[in-house]
Amino acid sequence: MPGKLLIVDSIATNRIVLKVRLTNAVYEVLQAENAADAQRVLAKATPDLILINVQLDDCDSVDFCKLLRDQKQTAFIPIVLITSEDDRTERLRALKSGANDVLVRPMDEVVLLARLRSLLRSHESVEENQLRERTNEALGFAEPSSAFTPRSSIHLATPEAATSVRWASLLKPILPYKITSRIHGDTLKDISHAPSPDVFVIAVDPLEPEPGLRLVAEIRARTVTRHAGILVMLEQEDRETVVDAMDLGASDVMLHGFDADELSLRVSNLVSQKRFSDNLRANLTSGLQAAVTDPLTGLFNRRYAMPHLSRLQDQAMRKGRQFAVLLADLDHFKAVNDQFGHAAGDEVLSETARRMREHLRAIDLVARIGGEEFLIVLSETNLERSQATASRLCALLRDRPIPLTHQSSEVPITMSVGVTMGGKGYPDLPVEDLLRQADKALYEAKALGRDQVCISKLAA
Incomplete structure (x- = not known):
């Protein structure tokens, strides 16, 4: 789960040594020599985690940690303080200021990387929920929090x-x-x-x-x-x-x-x-969620998916990450309705949605945006992994015909998928243009015989 890390340390040697270790672990590393420099970096980029040396030349590191916790941009970003002495009093002071942990030099590299993975994993979950919450707010479906908080x-x-x-x-x-x-x-x-x-x-x-x-x-x-x-x-x-x-x-x-x-x-x-x-x-999961949910499949609908994709694109561009947009369409679906009936068609759609949900990550978005058309947005991925995911989704349908509850038969079904990419290294296109690119790739997959994945020329 490589991410973007900010090192704040007034000693250049410390910054260089730590950057080398983290870069070798495939993290993107930003550097700042003190608190003021860090604020300049934060004005341009939002890291996933901040590492701060306790000895800064322009302010007290614990006070700086408090300041970061009070700022909206950094309020929930994991913060780790790094010190040369294992001092209980200073450790408690740092934790009280909002630091997630205090690490002592010399740091065991294996332990350091494990700690970073743990913090980034928690932050990724919070970040995804925040992204979905902002989408709800933009749609006007967010409810005020209840004043009652049960005892923890x-x-x-x-x-x-x-x-x-x-x-x-x-x-x-x-x-x-x-x-x-x-x-x-x-x-x-x-x-x-x-x-x-x-x-x-x-x-x-x-x-x-x-x-x-x-x-x-x-x-x-x-x-x-x-x-x-x-x-x-x-x-x-x-x-x-x-x-x-x-x-x-x-x-x-x-x-x-x-x-x-x-x-x-x-x-x-x-x-x-x-x-x-x-x-x-x-x-x-509130009742208002029904307004942005497809009642048949339980997936999000177009009304939710479009603003969510727009916010995910903004976040990816800001953090220098890539994401994939997949348009998937069931092949010859009209024939299913004609041969087995519309109730059977509904079962096929519901089971398709279930299989896709089951085989995608929690941070990915899957939505039903048309009759038999699905939008899948894969966060923090590259072209190779996106193509592999799309191929896996096709195989989920091809290899296992869908049994019908009220008929003693199975429905063989396949799916075609068009893939395009956005984020770092790709043109910053409007969401509508990304969907057009994915739709062109989907059309190509249909033209080539269906039951396959095609990559848009923009992403290839």
Whole structure:
């Protein structure tokens, strides 16, 4: 998930060394030598993550972090402070200012990259929900947030019961949340049917990490808990365990054992992120969403898709990313209606939509924009991956005829797809022109015999 990172450091050598490491990991790296320079960079570009050296030559780094949190453009961008000393007081001060983490030099490259992947993964989810929320607002369908906010909850999962009971007693006086606790095994049994907490705090034993890490993976895999924050706590840093925890889906890792003050700051940060994301998702699923949803397939309709595509294009151009626009059309669909009836045609459309949703990423958009025509927008991708995705969607229909519920028969169906590209390296065309390019490619796919993918000349 390579992204755009901003390094803010007054020491040129530090910037160069870190840039080399991050560039080798295929990140796009911006640089600033102090806070003022960083503001100039931010006026021209929006990074996905900001790394700040604690020693800046023009201001206090923690004050700068607070300033970034107060600015609309950077309020939700992950911020990591980098220091040369592991100082608890400064770490707490940084976390209180809105920093997501504090890393200590010399930084293990594998751990650093795992931490960045984790933060960028969380930011990508928030960013996608924000994009959809702005589309709703532009369409006039966003509702004001409810004034009532239910009490948040956290769950402590530890290897043995005595530990979680002791932690809960120390946290209850300083955290305004409902606190529950169970051992790893019992937490694993409960997550399928018990109400999901907002944040899980999971103690992982570096000598026997498997139970804790398995719990992290299960939380991320279950529908009811996948949006919860996960804070993994280690008594001592263990490189392999830290990397595994991050890559399995941990939102944060605390490396210094139990510290009530630090834990409360990290948990409060995760609770705030969870509330924000929950509110965005709730707006997306409100009753007003019906106005922009196709009632047959449950997909978004043209009314939603067009302004969403426009905003995604603006975001891609601003961040220097690429995206793909796919127009897909079912082949000989009129023959399905004529031979099997319109009810069967509706089943074919519904099943086609289900298969596409199931095999696309959550950040991708799929909409029904005509009778048997679908618009698919793939975020943060390139031409090769887009063509592969389009071919996979064609195969999903070709290889599996659609069974009819009320008839003892199956409908063989195929699909043709036209693909065009936008964003970095491609002309900044209006959305309507992008659709025309994709439509021309779709027409070519039909002319060449159907059941295939064609790339627009603009994207080739």
